[in-house]
Amino acid sequence: MSDDSKLIRMASQMAQFFASQPDRPAAEAVAAHINDSWTPRMRQAFVDQIRAGVQADPVVRDAAGFVRLPAG
């Protein structure tokens, strides 16, 4: 029972917060928070889902572009 859909939900929560902040683009802030706190596998799974076209908040979709992926 994989539960990677939770990752989108968690990213959406971050997006809601960072969208209300004035200082920097929300997508970058979401990605920075994800890079700081998620394992490489979680980050990869998240980006894979976005690439596969899963439904998500635009900020979450944009964030995927800034998420650091494991080498290789």
Added chain:
Amino acid sequence: MKDFIIPDRDMGTPAVKSDVAVNLLVDGISVSVPAGTSVMRAAAVAGISVPRLCATDHLEAFGSCRLCVVQIDGMRGLPASCTTPVAEGMVVRTQTDEVAQVRKGVMELYISDHPLDCLTCAANGDCELQDMAGAVGLREVRYEPGANHFARRDAEGPNPEYRPKDQSNPYFTFDPAKCIVCSRCVRACEEVQGTFALTIEGRGFDSRVSAGMESDSFLSSDCVSCGACVQVCPTATLIENSVIQIGTPEHIVKTTCAYCGVGCSFDAHMRGEEVVRMVPSKDGKANHGHSCVKGRFAWGYATHRERQTQPMVRERITNPWRVVTWDEALDFAATRLRQAQADFGRDSIGVITSSRCTNEETYLVQKLARAVFGNNNTDTCARVCHSPTGYGLKTTFGTSAGTHDFDSVDDTDLALVIGANPTDAHPVFGSRMRKRLREGAGLIALDPREIDLLKTPHMGESLHLPLRPGTNVAVLTALAHVIVSERLYDEAFIRSRCDWDEFLAYAEFLLDPRHAPEAVETLARVPAELIRKAARAYAAAPRASIYYGLGVTEHSQGSTTVMAIANLAMMTGNIGKPGTGVNPLRGQNNVQGSCDMGSFPHEYPGYRHVSDPETRAIYERAWGVELSPEPGLRIPNMFDEALAGRFRGLYCQGEDIVQSDPDTRHVTAALAAMDIVIVQDLFLNETSNYAHVFLPGSSFLEKDGTFTNAERRINMVRRAMTPKNGYEDWQVTQLLANRMGAAWSYTHPREIMAEIAMTTPSFAGVSYDLLEREGSVQWPCNGQAPLGTPVMHIDGFVRGKGRFVHTEYIATEERTGARFPLLLTTGRILSQYNVGAQTRRTGNSVWHPEDILEIHPSDAENRGVRDGDLVRLASRAGETTLRAHITERVAPGVVYTTFHHPTTQANVVTTDNSDWATNCPEFKVTAVQVSPSNGPSEWQEEYRHHSDLARRILPTAAE
């Protein structure tokens, strides 16, 4: 100076703070004391003990026993030295013929109504009445036997004045026959504890100490069993049952309580390796000689018969346990952990560090993950309690900890208490706050429930904002809206300490009408006018402080709430001076320490990110291994990964995640999916039902180390007895690490602390030598602050400028609806601690034998629920049953319970919603339904069945 042999000597009356020194002569000895000091204390400073019975330095002078009279040149008669303040040039004589005669007469009267059974009395050898009789030279009692309070009967029949012992309290006995009515107990209950449970009934010869009404016993009264009365009683009237059973102690071990985040210092009074009693240390900087029912009395779990002291293993969690040698257990554990890594990769195993174990033990467990497992899969119980505090305060101020020490409350003019219930969860701090409230400080409580602090006797003004669970951010932002719109902010502070433009941007955000109290009123169900009043009061107080608890953090917007709190303090300039600040009340004894020690998967000790190459280099050099730069798994991530088949092994030290973490079904399913679960604990806890290896742990009485309390204070824990399991917990971790190829060779926790200091800038100055010398220090402790830092951010924020983060209210996804119309919020109760593994195995259960659901009368009536009925509590996650208590403490639409008992498993009901920044679970908001019930839920039946099976232990005797 005559006598400084006994360090904790009672000085008779409390110390007085004054800048003015007064010089006087006591018995020819010249002494200088602060103005306002009593003559009795001045004499004590000169090394002279004036005889006394009603006076003690725990309490304000009372002047009732008349034993402490002295002669003072130029003053008429014989003044009581306890109530007479010193004056410049005063000449005091503590022993003259006249004084001696008066004292002897007073003593003779006392003893005429006191039994002379000293040899068999429980206070024999530790009785102030006995000492005073000796001190004044009492040699005879000339009064004829007559009316008295101590003889059961006389020649005529039963003595009408005699009252039997009150043994209703599980920990102490009240024997009225031995009472001298000095009122110390009554005053301690008022002044120290602030409960006002005791009183003196009657007058003159009829005066008696009474717990409430005449029909009340100590147990049925308001008494909270803090033991302050027992501590100050000069006779055997109020005395610990353990002293009655064992006798007087022969040596003292100074240590630190292992319950809540207050971190009280205690003197363990020992006879051999047996604890006789725990007495809170007067020189303890967190508690100043006070304690609660848990710390003082509830230590019996350490020797409870259910304590497991031998290692055990099993192939599968459905098998019974097999008792094995340490070697076999450690080999089994190490082999399976390495096998999991071989089969599923380096990242497939992890650890959970304990917030109840010492800093040194926690440090080793996270080191095990990073240096031996080779990943950063380490997390701790703070994930589920104060992780948002770490994130929020680091973002706004630059440090993941509270700003002030507890002493600061003595200077506050107003305390804003948010989502915290100090009198239950942090009782000793609660008492200190109550003392300040009685002195006139204001109180604002933001809480869905009417907390006991609001019912403090003799307090000043208080406001209660009974907000709907989940609306913290809306209400706090509305408070800020009022402060900005009414220009109540501290512009000078903001300009010098924060970024003015950033503040202006936040102010613009706040001024939007959606943040006005009138807009928030419907959402939070708090009248707009009340919000305005609270905002004005907080902003107007010269020194306003904020204290908060898990009612802030355990929400989907927990981190945002912490930042909203920081914003309030910054915009009103309530930072950096005594009596102000942002003070999280941390839950467990060492949860602050476990965070400091690098328990989080993204941070090394001292809150440095794992991706930081400089920090990593420090540890790579110190540990001699290459370290991963990638964040590891948080506890909830571990569970998700386990269910996906990728996370296979867990070493869990001193936590009971099955009971303490949300959505129990999810947790147990995750554990059941792993190949190797290692539980290290005192007892076969709920998590051990899903474990393959059980490593017996040691209690706080059996180890050396340090705990760090909520005010960043590093306190010493000292070994008072040999570990029943054979090893201190850090030794067990070292054995496991070495089985897995490490070559650790620590011989004492002081060596671990030395490594922590060497590698962590905020701990650079900490050493056992320093702690022995100073008693305790508050980090940061380093070159800039060699003796530690009681108050932080005095001249500037650690991060530079304080940062205003915008605080948009975003409703939780957990919504009420037709199926689940009520909101459940959870909390704690005084007598039980966390999952109850310790307190349930003590006499404390007499106060709280089961979890109770609090429900408002109207909600109860709608559902046909009567007080005491068994009810079914159901949410989208699961259901359980428990008893209902009907009360107006909770608002309509809100129900409340605790999670201390595994038979209830309140967390079967809580969901996997969590804080956006830290994944701290949303324990405080669950949509539920309540209905009458006939018996345990299906889950409870199933769980009990599994629990019974899982706890079987194969007999060890050869057959």
